Amino acid sequence: MFDNKQRTDINELGEFGLIDYLTKAVEIKELSTVKGIGDDAAVLDFSSKKTLISTDLLLEGIHFDLRYVPLKHLGYKAVQVNLSDIYAMNGIASQITFSIGLSSKFPVEAVEEIYQGVLIACEKFNVDLVGGDTSASAQGLVISVTSIGYADADKVVYRSGAKEGDLLCVSGDLGGAYVGLQLLEREKNIFIENPNIQPDLEGKDYIVERQLKPESRKDIVELFETYGIQPHAMIDVSDGLASEILHICKASKVGCKLYEDKIPIDPMTYETAREFGLDPTVCALNGGEDYELLFTVPQDQYDKVKNQLDISIIGYITEEAAGCEMISKSGHVHPIQAQGWNAFKQSSNDGSTA
Structure with missing residues (x-):
């Protein structure tokens, strides 16, 4: 965390000075980046590949709470949630633009921490920062990230490709980010009531990290390539498993059977x-922000996915008329309903970034 005693007002640098200061460490590594920061626009060359583009907007007080979100983690997470959309198309992310709106409460040192997180994410996932913008903001901190990537035309995966009989699969485990958020919110409220009480997060590192520093699943896309797995449909789990299943089924005009006892939930x-006092299954179904990949594959690829330790087969695709249903652990059948986050009904942070 930056030291408030070492506080440099942004006005001392001005917009262009701030941009120069923040981007001085940026290195171009991607072959597809012809021109990065320093001109009116970036120049990219993907040759014969299909270009993938996604944008996310994050608003202070809606998508994140700076009372417990470290600035470096925020920069890292802002990149991660956007890269996840590229991986959800079975693509490789290659560039981002990062734009930020700042109120006067943020000194240069605070902005530098955010950008440190951005550059750590870029380094880890081999992504170039090729542009962006800075602006004053009257409403706190605003972050906008655009991610750019590529894929072979025959490898791009849409939500609309699921077919009857497909296996329904998901990477990693679910619900951790939402439960981590509940823990952070609890400790925040205790601190507000009594600032002398230190946060009690001992032994909860995994779920706190799932909320504050999620990891998009580039490794799963690489696993597909290694083992010759070609999903029929795919989406990232940003709004909760139930919502994402329904997105795939609606786009593909199919139904599904989901088995509660197959949903991967970490013991913590x-x-x-x-x-x-929460139902772990409900947290997985409706919590969101796990950024795992939900996908379908044809049954003849069962042998390729069954032994992958980080992939769970949680159900199968049915005809549309059969509806979208979950078979509970007790054998009862329930319709799948999306109760995840609605960006236009929330007035405060609930952990989702749509």
Whole structure:
């Protein structure tokens, strides 16, 4: 965290000086980047590949709470949630633009911390920062990230490709980000009531990190390539498993059967949800911000996915008339309903970034 004693007002640098200061460490590594920062526009060359583009907007007080989100983590996460959309298309992310709106409360040192997180994410995922913008903001901190990537035309995966009989699969585990958010919110409220009490997050590192520093699943896209797995449909889990399943089924005009006992939930997520009086399955279905990949594959690829430790087969695709249903652990059948985050009905942060 920056030291408030070492505070440089942004006005001392001006907009262009701030941009120069923040981007002095930017290196271009991607072959597809012809021209990055320093001109009116970036120049990219993807040759025969299909170009993938996605944009996310993050607003202070809606998508994040600076009372417990470290600025470096915020920069890192802002990039990650955007890269996830490229990987959800079975593509490789190659460039981002990063734009930021700032109120006068943020000194240069604070902005530098955000950009440090951005550059750490770029380095880890081999992505070039090729542009962006800075602006004054009257409403706190505003971040906009655009990610750019590529894929072979025959490898791009849409939400609309699921077919009857496909296996329904998901990477990683679910619900951790939401339960981590509940923990952070609890500790924030305790601190507000009594600032002398230190946050109690001991032993909860995994779920806190799932909320503050998620990791998009480039490794799963690479696994597909290695094992010759070609999903029929795919989406990233940003708004909760239920919502994403319904997105795939609606776009593909199919139904599905989801098995509750197959939904992957980490033991720490499960135990902490119970401590909060929450149903772990509901956290996985409706919590959001896990940024795992939900996808379908044809049954003849069963042998390729069944032994992958980080992939779970959680159900299968049915005809549209059969509807979207979950088979509970007790054998009861329930319709799948999306109860995740609605960006236009929320007035405060609930952990989702749509």
